[in-house]
Amino acid sequence: MTTQRIAAILRAGEPDETVTVQGWVRTKRELKEFAFVEVNDGSAMANLQVVINSDLPDFENVLKQLNTGASLEVSGVLVASPAKGQRIELKASQVQVYGDADPQTYPLQKKRHSFEFLRTIAHLRPRTNTHGAVFRVRNACSAAVHQFFQERGFLWVHTPIIAASDCEGAGEMFAVTNFDLKNVPRTDSQEVDYAKDFFGKRAYLTVSGQLEAEVMAMAFGNVYTFGPTFRAENSNTSRHLAEFWMIEPEMAFCDLQGDMDLAEAFLKYIFKYVLEHCPEDMEFFNERIDKTVLATAENIINNQFERITYTEAIALLEKADKKFDFPVSWGLDLQSEHERYLAEDLFKKPTIVSDYPVGIKAFYMRLNEDEKTVRAMDVLAPNIGEIIGGSQREERLDVLERRMEAQGMNKEELWWYLDLRRYGTVPHAGFGLGFERLVQFMTGMGNIRDVIPFPRAPLSIDF
C-alpha cells in the first residue's frame, strides 16, 4: 500500500482500490453518522473528499483535530462518489493526524483573503487555491524552458551572480560587500578602499548574464541562462521586483531573423506545455483571475507572429485613428499604449518589431548599414505587451569600439568582451525574457509579487 498523490487518484483512481494519501485539511463537514473532510496535497487544485464514518476508532477525538490546515494521513478504499463534480472519494479506514491547526489562530480559514494580506503570510499562501495554481504553473513554465532548450542542443550555462561591473548600464545595481559598514576602509585620498574588500574591487549583483553567455556561445554555439538577476530601482509597482529570474538564450552563427524564429518557437512551446500540463490551474485563472488568459494563450500558440520594422510601426501609428497620450515620432521609444495598439487593435496577434533607432538601444546591438538603426527586436503580445527583447549582437570590433566610445564606456573593463570580436568573431544573436513577467502574463495575476514565492522589493524582504 504505497502513498499516492491526489492528482493521480483523481485522474485514474478506480473504485475498490486501496490507497493512502497524505495532505492537509481544507474543510470539514460534520454530519451525524459521518464526516466529510476535503484533503489537498498540493499535487492538484482539486481536493480529495475523504468520508470518515463514526465507527472509526477514536472518531470524535480525531475529528476534533481535523480543522482547516491540519495535516493527516488517511488509508482506505476508493468508492464512486455520489456527490456532484467528483468522480471518486475515499472511504477512510485509518486516519493519522500529524499536526493540528488552531482555528483561533490559523490565518488561512476558509474565506476570501486579499492578495495584499496573503503577501504578509508568504509562508502559508502556497496552501491557497490561487497560489497553489501559481506555483504549479511556475514550475511547469520552468520545466518547459529547460526542455525546449535541451531538446534543441542548447547548453544551460551558469553566468555569475556577483559581477565586477555594470557593463550594460541597465540600471541601478546592488553592491555586494564584506566590509563592516560601521567602519568602511578608506584610501589616503579618503575614497572607499575597495582593494580591501573581499573581491579586491567593487562588486555588484548582476543585471544580466548576456555578456558572459556570449562567451559561452562563442565556444558551444547555442547556450541559455536561467538564473536570478537584480535591480536596485526604487519602483514600488505591480510589474517590478528587485530580484527576479531571467532567461537569456544566445546563439552563434545566428542573425536577427533566426533570433525572431527562436523567440516565436519558444513562446509557442511554453504556452502549449503549460496548457497541456496544468489544464485545471489554467482554467482556474481564466475563470477567477483574468478571463482573457486562455484566449491569449491560444492566440500565441496558433498565430504566425507579425513582423514589422520600427520604421513601419511608426508609420502605422501615425496613420492610426486613435489618440495616444505619448507622441509618436521616429526616434522616440514606443510606449506601452503604442505597443498595445499594434498587437491588440491592429494585428490582433503577437507582433515583433525590429530595427529600432540606435539612440534608444544598447551599445552591443548590431548597427545596420543605414547607421541609424540597430538589429534589435521586441516581441509584443496582445493583453501582455512587451514580453521579449533581443538583438543581433555587434560582432565587428571596430564598430563595437566606436559605439562604446560614443557612449563614454570604459573599454578596458570589457577587454574580454572585445576579445570575442578579436578572435574568431561570428554573427550572433539572443534575447532576454523576465521569467516572472512570463508567469504573470500566463496566469493573469495582477501583481508580480504574487507569482514568486518570496518577493523582494523596496522595504520588503521578509521570510
Next chain:
Amino acid sequence: MTTQRIAAILRAGEPDETVTVQGWVRTKRELKEFAFVEVNDGSAMANLQVVINSDLPDFENVLKQLNTGASLEVSGVLVASPAKGQRIELKASQVQVYGDADPQTYPLQKKRHSFEFLRTIAHLRPRTNTHGAVFRVRNACSAAVHQFFQERGFLWVHTPIIAASDCEGAGEMFAVTNFDLKNVPRTDSQEVDYAKDFFGKRAYLTVSGQLEAEVMAMAFGNVYTFGPTFRAENSNTSRHLAEFWMIEPEMAFCDLQGDMDLAEAFLKYIFKYVLEHCPEDMEFFNERIDKTVLATAENIINNQFERITYTEAIALLEKADKKFDFPVSWGLDLQSEHERYLAEDLFKKPTIVSDYPVGIKAFYMRLNEDEKTVRAMDVLAPNIGEIIGGSQREERLDVLERRMEAQGMNKEELWWYLDLRRYGTVPHAGFGLGFERLVQFMTGMGNIRDVIPFPRAPLSIDF
C-alpha cells in the same frame, strides 16, 4: 541544405551527404594540393576534419585566414575518411571565414596550457578540450537534476537570493546594500541605520534555500531548489567558491529513511545520465584527468549504498588497523580521512552515515529519542568523500524552540519557520548538494574553479 552540428555528423553522417557546418578552427595542416582543417563547434569533443582542395576559389587567401581560433562556415560533401580514428570527413566546396585570430596574439595556440593560466582567460577557455568537456558534462548534470525531480513530481521552487538573516549560522555572509559606502547613514547612537537601506533592514546573500524550501514542501509535498548560494569565507582552496550552485530537495511526509532512499536514487540517476549522454567527454576525463573517474561512477551506479549510524562508524574506526591524524572519539566530527577509510577501505562503496551527535549538527535536525543524536545523514563516496548532507527536520514545535534557545538563536526572526510547526506540521526531510562539487567529482577536475564558467573567490571576480 541546413546547418548541422558536428556531433551529429560524426555520429550519423553518411558519405555523399551534403552538409554545412559552422565552427572554429582548431588546427590547420597544409600540403601541396590541399589542406586539412580541424573544425570544432562545441557540440562534441571531436573535431570534423575538413579537406580543402587547392582548386577552391581564392584558396590561398582563405587558407591564410584559417588559423587556430578563426571562425568559419563550410559547405561540402561528406566522404569516408582514409585517416585513422575518424569515420568521415568533409570535402569543402565552399568556405566562408567569419573572423580570423591573429596567431601572434591569440592565446590559445595548440599547446598545453596550465589550468592556472586558463583561469586568466576564462572567456576563451571554454574553447579548449578540457573545458569544453567540463561544461558539456556540467550541462548534462543540470539537465539530469531537473529530469530526475520533474519525473518524480517535485516542483522546482525559486527561494530568495537576497535574505534577511543568517538563519542557519552556516558561515560568513556577503552583505547586500544600496548605501553609498562613502557615506553610510547612522542612527543617533551611531549604529548603521539599516532602516534607510533598500530593504529597510540588513540584507545578505543566501547561504541556503532550505528553510524556504520547507515552506513550499508544506504546501506541495515534494519540492527542490537549484540555485546560487554564497559564502564570504576567505578560503583560497581548490574546494571552495564564494558563489556556487546548490540543489536542495525537501519532502513532506518523509523520514530519514526516505531521505536516504532519495539521495541514493538521485546520485545513481545523475551519474548514469552523464555516462549515457557524454560518453566521450567522460572517457577523456578518465584518460587525461583522473583514471578513477569511470570506476567511481560505476561503483556509485551499481552498488547498494552501505548504511551505518555514526555510533557504528566510530566503533569501526576505533577498531581500524590504520593510524589517523585526527582523533576518533564519540562526539567529534568525522574528518575526511575517516570518511575515506569507511567508503574506500572498509566498504569500498558509497556509505551513508546517519544519526550524528546533536552537538555537531544544525538546530533544525530532528532530535532522536536518546536526546544525544539527531536524524542527520551524510553520503560518503569512494574517491570523493562527503557529497551529500541531509536530515529529517525537527517538526515538533516545543523541541525546535528548545534547540533554538540552546543555541542562542533569535526565535522572533524565524517566526514563519516556527509557524510551519504550529499549523499542520508533518515529518519532513531533505538534503543539500553542492553542484560544483558534484561536477568536480564526476570529472575528476582537481580545482573547483575549473568547473564553473566564471569562478568567484577572494580577490577573484574578473569577467
